Amino acid sequence: MFIMALANQKGGVGKTTTAVTLASGFSLHLKNTLLIDLDPQGHIAFSFGVEKTPGLYRWLVMDEPLEEVVQNVRPGLDILSSDKRTESVKRHITLMDFRETLLFDRLRNSYYDVILLDMAPSLDVLHINGLIASDWVLIPTRPDAMAVDGVKEILLTMGEITQRGHQFAGYSILPTFFDRTTRETVTQFQDIVHAFGSKVLPPIPQDTRVRESAAYGKTLWEYSPNSPAMIGYQDGKNQVGGYKQIVDRLLEVIDG
Amino acid sequence: MANRNFQRRSILDPAVADLLAGMENKQAEARLPRREREKKAKERAKIRARRDQRVTYDLPPQLKQAVFDLAESLSLPASQLVTLALHRFMEAYTSGQIDISKYKKPSKSPRYDWKLEFPPEWWQNS
Numbered sequence: 001m002f003i004m005a006l007a008n009q010k011g012g013v014g015k016t017t018t019a020v021t022l023a024s025g026f027s028l029h030l031k032n033t034l035l036i037d038l039d040p041q042g043h044i045a046f047s048f049g050v051e052k053t054p055g056l057y058r059w060l061v062m063d064e065p066l067e068e069v070v071q072n073v074r075p076g077l078d079i080l081s082s083d084k085r086t087e088s089v090k091r092h093i094t095l096m097d098f099r100e101t102l103l104f105d106r107l108r109n110s111y112y113d114v115i116l117l118d119m120a121p122s123l124d125v126l127h128i129n130g131l132i133a134s135d136w137v138l139i140p141t142r143p144d145a146m147a148v149d150g151v152k153e154i155l156l157t158m159g160e161i162t163q164r165g166h167q168f169a170g171y172s173i174l175p176t177f178f179d180r181t182t183r184e185t186v187t188q189f190q191d192i193v194h195a196f197g198s199k200v201l202p203p204i205p206q207d208t209r210v211r212e213s214a215a216y217g218k219t220l221w222e223y224s225p226n227s228p229a230m231i232g233y234q235d236g237k238n239q240v241g242g243y244k245q246i247v248d249r250l251l252e253v254i255d256g
Numbered sequence: 257m258a259n260r261n262f263q264r265r266s267i268l269d270p271a272v273a274d275l276l277a278g279m280e281n282k283q284a285e286a287r288l289p290r291r292e293r294e295k296k297a298k299e300r301a302k303i304r305a306r307r308d309q310r311v312t313y314d315l316p317p318q319l320k321q322a323v324f325d326l327a328e329s330l331s332l333p334a335s336q337l338v339t340l341a342l343h344r345f346m347e348a349y350t351s352g353q354i355d356i357s358k359y360k361k362p363s364k365s366p367r368y369d370w371k372l373e374f375p376p377e378w379w380q381n382s
Binding site (some may be wrong): 182183193201232235238241249 | 267272274275278
């Protein structure tokens with residue numbers, strides 16, 4: 001089992017879209033996948049075209065078994081969805097002993113091959129739980145100064161968690177909303193690459209079909225599998241970036 | 257003194273390195289005078305237009321040299337000479353004038369069932 005958190009304390013950087021697209025991609029590669037929504041906005045369920053449910057609340061607060069609260073949304077892909085009751089989950093966890101390892105303890109014996117945690121853009125007890133439960137942290141970031149500052153904040157938090165004894169297998173930074181024609185994108189991308197080097201994954205091009213797919217309740221694999229966000233840029237004979245390439249890169253990490 | 261024969265390793269994801277290099281080239285180009293920018297754009301367009309015409313085949317070195325020598329002696333582009341030769345071959349093959357079966361041998365390649373084996377004397381005199 002491999003647990004990957006998608007985190008950036010800045011909102012609107014493409015965490016949920018990335019989580020939905022990667023989870024679908026892993027399941028299409030025959031990985032038994034669970035996507036957990038840790039954000040009270042509940043947009044994971046919305047993205048798959050199903051109703052939001054208080055799945056996370058029922059699992060963590062009502063102590064219902066995981067297999068009874070997940071929703072199967074695609075072959076080999078389950079989601080544990082959130083809604084506004086996720087706020088009560090945070091209050092509940094805060095009162096518990098060993099509160100920061102609750103997710104880690106609950107997921108330890110899970111039968112999934114891959115578990116993705118879509119984190120809220122905040123720094124609360126659920127966020128810390130998600131990071132502590134993770135083997136790998138994927139940090140989507142827009143190429144703008146505030147989102148890049150969010151990357152720095154996540155890395156600082158990860159550093160604090162590491163000091164408390166948790167070992168991450170690693171992390172990657174995923175540039176999203178990438179528009180290579182604007183000077184600011186180029187400058188920010190250069191800064192990200194110079195600061196984080198090999199941790200930077202090929203970028204996801206800006207693509208309006210991403211928004212359309214969410215409106216239809218379809219994944220990008222279903223709605224527009226050959227759109228720029230999926231297949232990246234044509235660079236000579238090669239494709240650079242796009243979610244298909246990212247799935248391949250991360251499968252290399254998952255399969256060791 | 258440091259050994260200059262060592263090759264510097266790239267720590268970047270190869271796709272990221274390619275993209276970054278392309279973007280940096282474009283940025284450098286944007287700072288050039290207008291005339292040079294236009295020249296570069298023309299060169300790029302020319303390369304792009306030729307992309308569909310380009311192909312890579314492995315040829316015996318003697319044949320490659322023979323094509324080069326003939327093209328030089330006729331003062332012609334080698335590509336046009338090869339185009340003429342291949343066109344004539346395709347015509348002859350489709351009209352049944354050329355039989356490749358006598359050169360065909362089973363191949364051990366996982367991709368191909370057959371290979372062509374040519375008489376070695378073909379290359380000795382070329």
